[in-house]
Amino acid sequence: MSRDELSDLLEEQQSLHAELKARGGKLDITRGKPSPRQLDLSRELLSITVPVHAADGQDVRNYGGAKGLPEIRAIFADLLGVDVDHILAADNSSLSIMHDLLSYAMLHRIHGATEPWGRQEIKFIAPVPGYDRHFAICEHLGIEMVPVEMGEHGPDMDEVEALAADPSVKGMWVVPMYANPDGVIYDEETARRLVSMPAAPDFRIWWDNAYALHHLTDAQPRPLPILQMAQQAGHPDRVFEFASTSKITFAGDGVAFLASSTGNLDWYLSHAGIRSIGPDKVNQLRHATYLKDAEGVRALMRRHRELLAPKFAIVEKILGNRLGGTGVARWTHPSGGYFVTLDVLDGTASRVVALAKEAGIALTPAGASHPLHRDPHDRTIRLAPSFPSEGELAAAMDGVATCVLVAAAEKLLG
């Protein structure tokens, strides 16, 4: 494009942007929240009758049962492909379990550690782009994060292996399926290298399988048997695996899970048992009664897909129509999960988010997908299509495309 053509484009897009501002709309595609229609799928949970006793005879209304009810653990053991003895059911947030494990490791000695992590300078490997709430835990605890660029099947493993060889590197964040935000699926070879690579004896991977069942297409890979792989590689304690019902039933009102080696689970419980007398077993039994079994969960996830897939198609279509072939943006085409990652012209992501804000469209802040909110290229924007209605989403995506073009033309015109 010549400068004149660019100027024309800028003018045209600026006028579209001005229209948006004038319209004074209010659209929000910041967070991966289920929509009300998705939540309605599990409406039965709001009134289902919960039995007094669990299958093992315990009264779910009383204290105790730190490891959670066998029946809800069995469902997720099946779904994740782990042994039921290696999974525990907790309260309403897997993020809390992730936080607590890190917090316990800071204050106490995780096995393999010579002293609590809080008394050392430690580092975490942070594949980028990644999940802002993972990074926030490390930032909050003052743990340095070393970013590693994501590739097609996971992060650059040569770099990860080189970093893990440093004994001060103690942890790594992983979203192995439909990664937040780029939708990447870790392949078996990446996983094998992760569990096999030499690392500090107290090195752990936070394997957050938040989207393991959240398919958008018929290609529905099974979760990798990461605990067995770690065991076979001679590092049985390397992985903490997480899941929850937050994007299956209700968000923040469900059941979260931790799967790991017996040693790791015992270590977690030795601390969690000081913190609390046990999880909310009534809610665990409510969920087990409602979901019934692994197939019950899979059937529910098919209904989520029916609601979500058309929204991802809208994003794809509008970005394609408005930005395809321009060379100023590329985006992911996820086959599952909750996000589309939009990479815009280097140096313009913050400007796009600011322009969108002026136009009444709330986007996740630029940089959110990077440690300390620092995207060195200022190019990555996370789009969350799940919550708005299809009409709102289409309007928002059209607006975003306009902002991308305005910012790009501004930048290219210098």
Added chain:
Amino acid sequence: MSRDELSDLLEEQQSLHAELKARGGKLDITRGKPSPRQLDLSRELLSITVPVHAADGQDVRNYGGAKGLPEIRAIFADLLGVDVDHILAADNSSLSIMHDLLSYAMLHRIHGATEPWGRQEIKFIAPVPGYDRHFAICEHLGIEMVPVEMGEHGPDMDEVEALAADPSVKGMWVVPMYANPDGVIYDEETARRLVSMPAAPDFRIWWDNAYALHHLTDAQPRPLPILQMAQQAGHPDRVFEFASTSKITFAGDGVAFLASSTGNLDWYLSHAGIRSIGPDKVNQLRHATYLKDAEGVRALMRRHRELLAPKFAIVEKILGNRLGGTGVARWTHPSGGYFVTLDVLDGTASRVVALAKEAGIALTPAGASHPLHRDPHDRTIRLAPSFPSEGELAAAMDGVATCVLVAAAEKLLG
């Protein structure tokens, strides 16, 4: 009693003890758990329909709302006599909030602190006898506890004031109403001195009002307005107040509360918001729908009293009949709460617990009511009458009385 009379008594009680052993019973009065009949009072909670939206319009099935739903906060603000802005509703365990506050203060800087508590040698004041799970948190975190003897209306305040003057003393455990385990009610003068005394700027009181509504008689004192008292004394941030529905509805499946100054609540939320995306609002609304208002809670507590008071009467009657006038035991006569404290002849509490175990009666371990499980006099035993049926409780108390007499006679005979 002469040695001969003592020998006769020992022989007689030993034969009763042998009978108990032969009977091979199994009784448990270790923990303050509600009985199944108490839990049945709230059976409606297992099937009640929860509305989709809270009074403020938010969808309770989705993420967010860190401070908890206004309607459930309003009920407990009313019950505790605090402003609704000064109370937040969390998940299923007030113990967890207590733990997390301490854990956050260890890792981060609570306001008034010059550095995180984890980087200092700090101490807590621990009135004894006290609650074993409070002490376990400090023990687990390596925090030294300084025991102070309880009197009729709270701990020895001269001693507490002297200890609090030490800048390394950062916290204190308090169960202000129907204290666990001795049933003491802190009086207004004690409370006034606690909030007024000079102490480190980061000194905090963990004011655990777990039994504020758990009356056993018609004398039903209102919870002290401790937050207002602290504010008036010029120490608005001194107190963290806790409550929960665990011994109101279901134990471990309800809603927990933190009441404090705005500064303290904001500080808590600045950390809790990293740990989780918000509490289980469905369960909060379920509880608000079921309990309705403060009077709904009070009415429910009257029904608990109907079930609990006869059990406390059984303890009183059997201990009176079997041990009254012997001079080898004294016990509390609580007007609320969940426990009776039985003080036996110095140096015999462990022996009584061991004898009871032989007889098939599980008691809370001797020393449990003291920091690090060390009762310097080996005399305090906590009795928890709530869980067993009246028949089981009577059998257990009779057995305990036998064990107390055996241990005392053994001791006195040298």
